[in-house]
Every structure is written in C-alpha cells, then in structure tokens.
Amino acid sequence: MLHNRRITCSVVTSLYRVARRPYALQVAPSISCLNCLTLFRLASRRTRHDKKAVFDDKTPILGGVPIVFPHFADWEEKPFHGFARVCRWLVEKPPSKTENGDVRAVLKLMDTAWTRQFWDYTFSLTLEVVLGQNHLVTDISVHNPSPKQSFAFDLLLHTYFLLPDVTKCEISGFKGCSYVDKTQNFQEFTQNTDVITVRKYTDNIYKDTAETHVISNASGGKSIKLVKSNYPDTVVWNPWADTVKNFPDLDESEYPHFFCVEAGNVAKPVLLAPGKTFKASQVLHVIDK
Ligand SMILES: O=P(O)(O)OC[C@H]1O[C@@H](O)[C@H](O)[C@@H](O)[C@@H]1O
Numbered sequence: 001m002l003h004n005r006r007i008t009c010s011v012v013t014s015l016y017r018v019a020r021r022p023y024a025l026q027v028a029p030s031i032s033c034l035n036c037l038t039l040f041r042l043a044s045r046r047t048r049h050d051k052k053a054v055f056d057d058k059t060p061i062l063g064g065v066p067i068v069f070p071h072f073a074d075w076e077e078k079p080f081h082g083f084a085r086v087c088r089w090l091v092e093k094p095p096s097k098t099e100n101g102d103v104r105a106v107l108k109l110m111d112t113a114w115t116r117q118f119w120d121y122t123f124s125l126t127l128e129v130v131l132g133q134n135h136l137v138t139d140i141s142v143h144n145p146s147p148k149q150s151f152a153f154d155l156l157l158h159t160y161f162l163l164p165d166v167t168k169c170e171i172s173g174f175k176g177c178s179y180v181d182k183t184q185n186f187q188e189f190t191q192n193t194d195v196i197t198v199r200k201y202t203d204n205i206y207k208d209t210a211e212t213h214v215i216s217n218a219s220g221g222k223s224i225k226l227v228k229s230n231y232p233d234t235v236v237w238n239p240w241a242d243t244v245k246n247f248p249d250l251d252e253s254e255y256p257h258f259f260c261v262e263a264g265n266v267a268k269p270v271l272l273a274p275g276k277t278f279k280a281s282q283v284l285h286v287i288d289k
Contacts, residue, residue: 012115060085063160070153070270072266078118102132121151134286141168141279144272152271156264168217171197173210180205198259201240207267223287
C-alpha cells in the first residue's frame with residue numbers, strides 16, 4: 001500500500017494528505033493533532049489562506065515545511081532552493097500512531113538520473129516527522145554512501161507559520177547575530193536586539209542564531225517555540241505588498257497572514273565525507289503565551 005507510494009515533499013502537507021486517505025484512517029492524526037497543524041501554515045494549500053495554491057507535483061508548495069536541499073536560493077539555471085522540495089519522496093514508514101498517540105512517518109529521497117543532472121552525487125535523505133498534540137518534530141539525516149567522494153550541501157526547513165496579523169508578531173533569538181539583508185543588495189548588518197519584527201518586505205539570512213526562537217501571537221494568540229539543532233542559521237522571509245505580486249501562487253491578500261522562519265545551514269555549506277551521515281532536527285512546540 002503506502003510503502004511504495006511516493007509523495008511530493010512539503011513535510012506536513014504530505015503527512016496531512018497521506019493521513020486523510022481512507023485506507024490510512026486507522027493512523028489518521030487525532031483532532032488535536034490537526035489543531036496543531038493549523039497553528040503552523042501546514043495543512044492543505046486549499047484553505048482560505050491559500051487562494052492560489054498550485055498542486056501539480058512540479059511547482060514547489062508554498063506552505064508546510066518544504067525541504068531546501070542541496071542548494072539554497074539561486075542555483076544557476078537549476079531549481080531554485082534545490083530539487084528536494086519538488087521531488088517525489090518514498091514513504092518508507094507510513095504514518096502510524098505511537099504509544100503516546102503521536103503520528104510518526106519516515107520519508108526517503110535518493111539520487112536519480114534526474115537529480116544527478118543538477119548535482120552529480122549519490123546521496124540519501126531520511127526525514128522523520130512526528131506530529132503530536134502540541135508539537136511537530138522534523139528530523140533529517142543526510143547520508144553520503146559514496147566510498148570516496150565528499151559533497152557539500154545547503155539544508156534548510158522553509159517553515160511557513162500561519163498568523164492572524166504579521167504586524168503583531170515578534171520572533172526572539174537574534175541578539176548579536178550578523179545578517180545578510182537580501183532586500184538591501186545583500187548588505188551585512190548586526191542585529192542588536194534579541195527580538196525582531198516583520199513590518200515590511202523582509203528577506204534576511206541571520207547567522208549563528210540562538211537554538212530557540214519564540215514566535216509570539218501566532219494563530220489563536222498562541223506562541224510557538226522553535227527548537228533547532230545543527231541548524232546554525234535562520235532565514236526570515238515575507239514578500240510583503242512589494243513583491244507578493246511576483247509569486248503567482250500567493251494571493252496578494254495573503255502576505256499579512258504568514259511569514260517563514262527557516263532553520264538551516266546556508267551561510268556555510270556542510271561538507272560530508274564519504275560514508276558519513278549528517279543529522280539535524282527542528283521541533284515546533286505550541287506554548288501558551
Ligand atoms: O518562492 P520560493 O522559491 O519558495 O522562495 C521564497 C523565498 O524563500 C526564502 O528562503 C528566500 O530567502 C527568498 O529569497 C525567497 O524569495
């Protein structure tokens with residue numbers, strides 16, 4: 001059944017779609033898990049916040065937790081943000097309930113002739129997703145099975161957060177970090193405050209950020225704690241009214257209701273020696289204020 005299925009990978013969008021299939025009902029997330037999903041911008045793009053969503057298995061899904069690998073941002077004539085988010089992943093372990101009622105799934109992506117035309121390396125990515133009542137765990141392993149060839153890669157979780165009003169949110173965890181502002185010609189600045197806000201077109205790459213970010217005033221007035229490990233950088237992005245028009249699958253009315261807070265390795269690529277595995281993790285917790 002599901003073992004041989006492949007799905008386009010925007011983590012929780014996929015988990016949600018798989019879990020809602022009739023034959024997966026016995027492992028479907030509980031209502032409380034779905035409530036957790038709606039706090040992030042993770043559920044189906046066919047919600048009222050996703051008016052122009054495209055689900056054609058070619059266009060990246062602007063929602064959920066798209067996986068950026070092996071390259072962040074512009075990549076010559078190759079897929080922007082790499083190919084992992086537009087590939088179809090193997091469902092290695094379909095969603096199933098754990099003892100404590102969480103839902104766990106494991107997905108896998110390996111090189112193919114198609115990926116090697118852009119990046120000529122053999123690799124395997126394993127993605128373990130655990131969705132609980134108030135948390136979402138995203139663990140990734142990147143393995144280099146080659147006996148002699150190293151490779152370097154970027155890896156980033158392009159997480160979308162659903163917000164009632166972006167102007168009322170704050171994000172902590174940036175004090176003293178240097179950052180590249182892509183909206184100001186890639187100039188580099190230093191962040192003096194711990195907390196940042198998004199009140200204009202924002203596309204910043206913060207380096208060496210805190211292991212924990214807290215996002216206040218997210219959906220339902222709750223806060224979300226993002227705890228990351230082995231992701232030294234954090235990208236914060238919102239197209240605002242200025243550039244939302246450049247995204248055909250974002251409606252112009254959507255920019256006040258989300259931002260992306262993206263944990264990753266992008267300022268400096270990760271170098272992976274033959275036979276080695278790199279692991280990184282992100283956990284999102286819904287917390288009261
Ligand atoms: O629309 P995409 O390809 O998902 O990219 C959205 C944004 O993703 C961010 O990670 C980049 O820093 C931005 O430059 C980019 O515009």
